[in-house]
Amino acid sequence: MKNKKKFLPEYCKNEREVESKLIITYLLPALGYSIDMWYQEKKENRFRLDFLVCPEKNEYKTSPKVVIEAKHPKKHLNEHLPQLKDYMLELNIQYGILTNGRELRIYAKVNHCTINLVCKIFTLGIEKNISKISQWVGRETLLKQKQEDSMEIIAVYHNKGGVGKTTTVVNLAAALAKNGKRVLIVDLDSQANSTFATGLLNFGDEEKDTIKDKYIYHLLRYQDKFSLNDVKQAARYSAYAIDVIPSHIRLMEHEDELNRLDYTRGILVKKLKKAKKTYDIVLIDTPPSLNLYARIGLITADHLLIPSDLKPFANEGLDNVKNFIEGVNGFKEMLNMPKLNVLGILPTKVSANAKFAQGTLANRVAMVKERYGIDVLDECIIHERDDLAKCVEQTVDMGSLDIADPQSIFDYNSRSKAVSEFEKLADVVTEKMQSLK
Numbered sequence: 001m002k003n004k005k006k007f008l009p010e011y012c013k014n015e016r017e018v019e020s021k022l023i024i025t026y027l028l029p030a031l032g033y034s035i036d037m038w039y040q041e042k043k044e045n046r047f048r049l050d051f052l053v054c055p056e057k058n059e060y061k062t063s064p065k066v067v068i069e070a071k072h073p074k075k076h077l078n079e080h081l082p083q084l085k086d087y088m089l090e091l092n093i094q095y096g097i098l099t100n101g102r103e104l105r106i107y108a109k110v111n112h113c114t115i116n117l118v119c120k121i122f123t124l125g126i127e128k129n130i131s132k133i134s135q136w137v138g139r140e141t142l143l144k145q146k147q148e149d150s151m152e153i154i155a156v157y158h159n160k161g162g163v164g165k166t167t168t169v170v171n172l173a174a175a176l177a178k179n180g181k182r183v184l185i186v187d188l189d190s191q192a193n194s195t196f197a198t199g200l201l202n203f204g205d206e207e208k209d210t211i212k213d214k215y216i217y218h219l220l221r222y223q224d225k226f227s228l229n230d231v232k233q234a235a236r237y238s239a240y241a242i243d244v245i246p247s248h249i250r251l252m253e254h255e256d257e258l259n260r261l262d263y264t265r266g267i268l269v270k271k272l273k274k275a276k277k278t279y280d281i282v283l284i285d286t287p288p289s290l291n292l293y294a295r296i297g298l299i300t301a302d303h304l305l306i307p308s309d310l311k312p313f314a315n316e317g318l319d320n321v322k323n324f325i326e327g328v329n330g331f332k333e334m335l336n337m338p339k340l341n342v343l344g345i346l347p348t349k350v351s352a353n354a355k356f357a358q359g360t361l362a363n364r365v366a367m368v369k370e371r372y373g374i375d376v377l378d379e380c381i382i383h384e385r386d387d388l389a390k391c392v393e394q395t396v397d398m399g400s401l402d403i404a405d406p407q408s409i410f411d412y413n414s415r416s417k418a419v420s421e422f423e424k425l426a427d428v429v430t431e432k433m434q435s436l437k
Contacts, residue, residue, distance in 0.1 A: 005030075009073075009123045012101035018070040022101050022123065023051060027068075030130050032139030044091050052093075055142040064142045068097040075100050081107075085115050092180035095137050099123070106136050111427040112179055151276040152433050154283050154343070155301035158308055159324065160317040161288035164348035166193040167388055168307045168425075169285045170237065171418070174408035175426035177240035181280040184228075185235070186268070187247035188216060188293040194285040195246040197392050197406050199236030215248045219271055220264050220296065221257075228275045238408045243279075251293070259292050266335065268300045290324055298328040303341045303433060306374070307348040307382075310364040318345075318372045343432050344375040346425070352383040380425040387416040 007026045012018045019040075028038055033053055042052040051068035067087050071080055077098050084096045088109050096107040096115065104126070106119035119136055121129045134141060156169050169185060177183045187194040195201050200211065210233075218226040228245065235242040258264045272282060286297035298304065306321060308314045329339040345368060350361060365376045382388075391412035396405045409418045 005127065007123060007126050009102050012073055015070055015072045018073065018099065018101035019050065022099065023068055023070060026126075027133075028053065030127075031134055031137060037139070044087075047087055047091065049087060053137075055139040055146070064094045064145050066095040066097060066137045066142070067091070067093045068099070071098070071100040073101045077103060077105060088115050089113065092178075097137065104133070106133065108136070111430070112175075112423045151272070151279050152281050152303065153272065153301045154281065154303045154305055154429070155286055155297045155340075156283060156305045156307060157286040157294060157298060157321070158306050158314065158317065159288055159290055159294070159320050160308075160314045163288075163307045163309050163314055164382060165288065165307050166197055166285055167392070168305070168346060168348060168382065169194050169283050170197045170392075171388075171409050171422045172425055172429070173235075173242050173281075173283050174238045174240055174410050175422040176281050176283075176430075177238065177242050178410060178423075179426055179430070182241075182278065184232070184243045184245065184275070184279045184282045186216065186245040186282060186284045186297075188297045189247055189285055189287040190249060190251035190293070191287070192247040192249060192251075195244065195248070196404065197237060198242070198244045198246075199404070199406050200233055200244060200246050201404065211246045211248050212250060215246045215251070217248070217251050217254050217258075219245065220267055221254070221261075223263060223267060228271055228278075237406045237411070239411055255292050264292070265296055265299055265331070268296055269337075272300065290320065294324070295328060295331075298325065298340060299331060299337075301340060302338070303343050303429075305343045305429070306345045308345050308368075309349040310345075310347055310361070310368060310376075315364070315368060315372075318368070318374065322372065322374070341433075341436060342374060343429060344377040346377050346380060346382065348382045349384045350381050352385070377425075377428060380421070380428050382418070382421050382425070385416065385418050387413050388418050 005026070007022060012021055036057050037055060038051055038053040040051055042049045044052065049067050050070050053066040053068065054063040056063050069080060069084050071077065077100055080098060084098050084107065087093060088096045088107065089112065094109050098105045102123055104121055104123055105117060107115045108118045109115050119132060156165055158165060173183045173185050185194055185198060192201060195211065214231045219231055231245055232243045233246060235244050284297045284301055286294045304325065325340055325342065332339060365378050368374065369376055388409055391409050392406045394405045394407050394412065396403050409416055409422065
C-alpha cells in the first residue's frame, strides 16, 4: 500500500498536533481505517487510551485491536514504553503504536507478560513505509488475522481420578479467557465436577435444578433438536466470560443408550464446528475412565493434555492412556480426521518442597519421559496449594443455607503463586498449538 501524500514531522509542535496531524489526518486513513473504526480518549478499565483502533465497526469485542499513544515531540519514547505495555497486557490488545511525531514504533503482544518491538521507523518519509506498517497494523492485515483464527479443541484426560483434571480445566480456561480467548468448557463427566466448579450446580434442590433438561446428554442424543446455544450456560466462577456445556449426574444412566447410537461418537464434532466462529478454545473435561464419554472427548479434540501427579499409580495408568489414544486415532483415521496432538503430561498436585522438586520429582519426570515416550511439561508444574482447593469450596450464606460459590484462582487470590503457574500453562499450550499451524 503506497500513499502519495507526504507527512512533514516539523508541523507537529506538541502532543495535540501529533494526534491531529499524524494520527488522525495521515496515519489512520493511510492504514485503511475510517472514522467509525477508532475511538479517541477511550476509557478502558482504569486506563484512558489516546486511540483504540479495530478493523470492524460492530465487532469491537472480538476483533484484533491496536492502541496508539501519542507523545510530545521532545519526549523520548523509551520513557513511555512501560505505560504502553500495561495497556496491551492488562487489556489484552494485540498491537500498540508509540509515537512522538518524529519516530514511530509498533509493538506486538507475545504472551501475558511480554510485548516485542516489531517495527521502528522515522516519520520523515513515512509515506515510503506505509506498506511496512500495514503488514503489522493495517486494517486488511487485522481482518485477515481474524479470518485465519480457528477454534482449537483440547481434551483434558487421564484414566486415573484425583490427579487435578477439573482444577486444570477451570483454571486454564480462566487463564485463556484472561488472555482474551473466547472459551467454552464441555463437561463430559457424569460426576459433573467442572459444572460444579464453574458455579452451575444445584443438584441438591430438585426445583432449582436448571441443568437436568439441557445438558451434554441432549447434545449427544439429539442430532438436530439441541444446539450449543440451546444447552450452554454462562459460567459464574470467573470475572472473565466463559461458557459451559454442563453435565449432570444423570449422564451415567444414559451411557448404554448412547452407545447403541452410532452417530454419538461424531456428533459433538459436528455441533462444535457450527460454533467455530464463536469460540477460540474449547476445553473438554473427560471422565477418568475408558468409557464412551472419554472416547467422545478424545475423538472430538484436536489436542490432548494429560494431568498427572506423577505418582506410581498414575504412571502405571499411562499405558492405558497410550492404548486408548491409539484406538481413538484409529477411529479418527477412518473418518479422515487428524490424529490427536498430545501436548504432553502436565505435572499436577506436586509438592512445593524444594528438596522434593530437585530429587524425587526430577527422577519421576525423567522416568516417565523414558518409559512412556510422552513429553512432560516440566516448565508448567502445577503445585499442590491450599488456595487451589479453597477457591472451589467457597460458599455464600443464604439464610440458613450455605450456597456453593466457587471461584477461579484468579478471582479467589490474584496473588497466589498458582496464578502465575496457570498463566505459564496458558502461554505454553497456546504456543504449542500455534506451532502446528
